[in-house]
Amino acid sequence: MTVIGDILFWLVGAVAVLSGAAVFWVNSMARATYALAISFVAVGLQLLLLDQAYLGIITILMMVMEMAVMAVYMIMYMGMNPALMPMSMVHDKRLSRAIAIATFGLLAAGIVLTPWPSGSPLQVDDVTLALGEALMGSKMLAMIVLSPVMVATIVAGVSLSLPRGRYDRYGDDLQRRRADDPQPGGVGR
Amino acid sequence: MTLETVLLVAAALFSVGLYGAISQQVVVMVMMGLELMVNGVILAAGAFWWFLSPEPTGQVLLLVIIAAMTVEMAMGFAVATLGHRARGSDMTDTATELKE
Numbered sequence: 001m002t003v004i005g006d007i008l009f010w011l012v013g014a015v016a017v018l019s020g021a022a023v024f025w026v027n028s029m030a031r032a033t034y035a036l037a038i039s040f041v042a043v044g045l046q047l048l049l050l051d052q053a054y055l056g057i058i059t060i061l062m063m064v065m066e067m068a069v070m071a072v073y074m075i076m077y078m079g080m081n082p083a084l085m086p087m088s089m090v091h092d093k094r095l096s097r098a099i100a101i102a103t104f105g106l107l108a109a110g111i112v113l114t115p116w117p118s119g120s121p122l123q124v125d126d127v128t129l130a131l132g133e134a135l136m137g138s139k140m141l142a143m144i145v146l147s148p149v150m151v152a153t154i155v156a157g158v159s160l161s162l163p164r165g166r167y168d169r170y171g172d173d174l175q176r177r178r179a180d181d182p183q184p185g186g187v188g189r
Numbered sequence: 190m191t192l193e194t195v196l197l198v199a200a201a202l203f204s205v206g207l208y209g210a211i212s213q214q215v216v217v218m219v220m221m222g223l224e225l226m227v228n229g230v231i232l233a234a235g236a237f238w239w240f241l242s243p244e245p246t247g248q249v250l251l252l253v254i255i256a257a258m259t260v261e262m263a264m265g266f267a268v269a270t271l272g273h274r275a276r277g278s279d280m281t282d283t284a285t286e287l288k289e
Contacts, residue, residue, distance in 0.1 A: 009190040013198040016232075020205045020225050024213065036221050043202070043228050047251075049190065050239040055251050059231065062255070066262055073266060074217055077273050090212045100208035107200035116192050117241060130245035131252070139249040146256050153260045160267035163274065 009049055016042035024090075029074045037067035054128040195236035202229035214280050216272065220265040227258045 015038065022035040040063035047056035090096075124130050135143050159165065169179040202225055209222025231254050238247040 006190055017198060017201045017205065020202050023221055024209045032221065036224065039225065040228060043232050046232055047235050050235045052235055052248060055248060058255065070217065091214055093212055096208050096212035099211060100204045103207055104200055104204035108197060111193055111196045111200060124245045127245060131248050134246035134249050139246055142249050142253055146253065149260060153263050157263045157267040161270040
């Protein structure tokens with residue numbers, strides 16, 4: 001790793017941590033969302049520094065989209081202009097801060113005191129190709145497990161957030177002949 | 190950039206996220222804290238793979254963590270929607286019956 005790489009690492013690392021802290025420090029939710037997006041982009045850049053081109057880009061793209069969705073949710077649920085309304089909704093602030101600092105101290109002590117095996121960073125010609133081959137070869141089980149989990153997430157997400165499910169429409173035993181809808185009509189009715 | 194320095198940054202991210210997850214009252218803000226914690230885990234896993242893994246297939250673990258984060262986000266929003274519809278608020282303090 002060159003000196004420029006080191007400087008870049010510390011710079012991006014500082015941005016990641018400080019913007020992560022800013023999420024809970026700024027006084028509006030819109031700003032918190034942007035701060036979190038910046039933190040994620042910084043972590044994505046750090047993954048790029050670790051030579052994970054594919055996963056770094058995925059992290060950046062996915063998180064920017066996710067934060068856009070998050071901003072929409074906040075505007076929906078807070079019922080106000082989140083960019084303009086200062087707010088502070090916390091409980092046990094001092095205790096939480098103490099727990100967070102103690103956790104960092106514990107983790108940092110573990111990181112510094114552990115005798116990590118010394119080895120030079122991995123030399124791989126094409127990291128993305130290696131990931132693809134692993135997913136379609138020896139590590140296919142991970143992909144096989146992830147796929148149904150994703151489908152289950154979609155189904156569970158839709159059924160949780162539905163305003164009226166089939167039990168509301170057709171009764172608890174699903175025996176009602178006509179659906180009980182607040183607005184009659186629709187296809188085939 | 191060494192393994193220790195990357196892990197320290199990851200630990201800082203994890204701790205900041207932990208503070209948010211414990212202290213915030215709005216469900217979406219709690220989710221932001223959890224996201225920051227997973228963010229730290231992603232960085233730590235990337236560092237472990239880069240500095241310690243003897244083979245390139247170890248990065249599959251990162252993909253699994255990113256997928257877990259996506260699932261957490263989707264389910265969190267679904268539960269927030271359900272809670273908001275049931276109670277008209279998205280505060281964690283009003284969802285105490287989840288304990289029972």
